[in-house]
Amino acid sequence: MSQIAAYLGARISLNHFLIEPPLSLFQQARTPQEHADISPDGFGIGWYYSSKPYRYVGTHPIWNDRNLPALAQTMSAPLWTAAIQSTTSATAVTNPSNAQPFHDAELQFLHHGYIANFHRSFKPNCLQYLSPEIAADIEGNSDSEYLFALLRQRLMDPDFVSLEVAIQDILSTLEVSLRDINSSLNIIVSNGKKLIAARHATNQNCDSLYFTNDDDQFPGAQLVATTPLTESAKWHPVPEHHLLVLQPDFPPELTRL
Template sequence: MCRIAAYLGEPCRLDRFLTEPAHSIARQAWDAREMGDATVNADGWGTGWFDESGQPAAYRNTLPIWSDANVDALGRSLYAHTWVTNVRSATPGLGTDYANTQPFISDEVLFVHNGFVDRFAHTLRARVSVALEPAMLAEINGSTDSEYLFALFRQQTGSLADRLRAMHDQVVAWIPELGDDVRALLNFIVTDGTQLAAIRNAVNAPAPSLYLNRDWSGGAVIASEAFDQSSDWTPMPHNEVVELDHPVSPRNAA
């Protein structure tokens, strides 16, 4: 399990999003309140944004966020209208290394996954690998279920919401073939800097927590745990793709 968060809205300095809130995503690395399978997120962290030309960029580190000496300098130096952040608790058997650290990035999007597929290497990986085009499979650098599902997402067509729904539904369709004891926790956020799509769901287990705040400091935030006690934070619905546009105008996409 991990904790994830994303922001889309007016330009925002990184520390305003990353570290300043009372229960920020950085604090959730060591003080998570709604995690089921771990107590801390000490296996690395990363944050992604889009530069002035609209190209995605990311900073990732295998250190826990509280041990990374770069956090303060990055926080006070970087501004962006989109932030996507992950603090990682590695699934047993999936190594703590740079290639396995989110957010994952392609030529057009940033992607984070909070969850896992039980015993991925022995259950779902073969099915995903067969479904992927050879060129897409060859671009996978790490061993996580998350990166394989990112590759499956990238292979879909349509809007961000369409692609996320198609990837998610394919995974959900595969899980029953693997056995009644195989859990899949499927919280995803993906953005191209103009739109953002997210889904909260699980198979054979409770879905991880995920919240939406439509009115947070000039934008909208989706996060594993609410940043504060404001009543503006609402739990994400199960198995519905929520789509945000920039300028922010949230809507649900079936």
């Protein structure tokens, strides 16, 4: 599974978000905190430039990327997303199309979790629901990318006027279709203006997800991550089965799913 994190606030360097914090994703890739496994199987970083999403990904361990130190020192943005990957699937390791974050022309999408027996239990039904245009955009074979495709499909429906409502609808649908299947559905989605995260699961307990809007190392910023990026006591768990909305000039908003 991927460990995921996102930042929204004043413009900061990639280094400040990804590498410097004592419990950063870069550090947790080799010395995990709440999650026992190291994450040597790839990584991804997302940002926006001129309102368009971009990403930099690798299928090797994040600590072995020779370009990352220079990029981290010289790149800055007001919104960052990132993921580190641990997987038992050889395909996932070698296929950069499976690297997170995923994006389209507007959105970035990260998923921490899994759908048990995905290729038999869920993928066939998912493909029946997707339009040819959305299905054709799927480049990898991960459950995470198919979840993103479902969200993109929902957003094509004019009845879903907000990203939050579309995410809630997707998770409600999955709660029914996966009711007898173990799944972990922690996600982070961004449209470049705000972060929307969900802590959710079916047929099992939810995996961890935390947020903060008051960490001294990120003054005035809002963050969400699978585990806290610092040792500050100002990180709070997202309640199980809740949606979290983080946006500038507003306090964090939590909604029961």
